[in-house]
Amino acid sequence: MSETTYYKHCTYKLPTSTGELMETAYLPEKLAVVGKKIYFGKKTQTTTKELWEVVSVSDLRLPESYLLDHERDYKTQREASDI
Numbered sequence: 001m002s003e004t005t006y007y008k009h010c011t012y013k014l015p016t017s018t019g020e021l022m023e024t025a026y027l028p029e030k031l032a033v034v035g036k037k038i039y040f041g042k043k044t045q046t047t048t049k050e051l052w053e054v055v056s057v058s059d060l061r062l063p064e065s066y067l068l069d070h071e072r073d074y075k076t077q078r079e080a081s082d083i
Contacts, residue, residue: 007067008032009058014050023052026067032057 007026014021031038037051 005029005064006061007064008061010054011056012038012052012054014052022055026062027054029061 006029008029009024010027010032011022011024012027013023027038032054034054034057036054038054039049039051041049
């Protein structure tokens with residue numbers, strides 16, 4: 001039996017020369033810790049690393065299977081101008 005991976009909705013930031021860049025995404029629970037530094041890239045890449053910092057984490061846990069089943073739900077929603 002395989003172990004289920006759970007995800008949490010997080011906000012993370014990257015300091016830039018003009019301020020901060022903020023993004024949101026579902027991250028695995030082991031990375032979803034406020035203050036944790038995250039690098040989105042290949043492990044073998046040797047260039048200057050841009051480390052994102054997790055600034056908020058939701059309490060809701062979702063299994064990976066749920067996220068995969070619903071990742072494209074927004075494509076079936078009607079726009080407000082359609083009503």
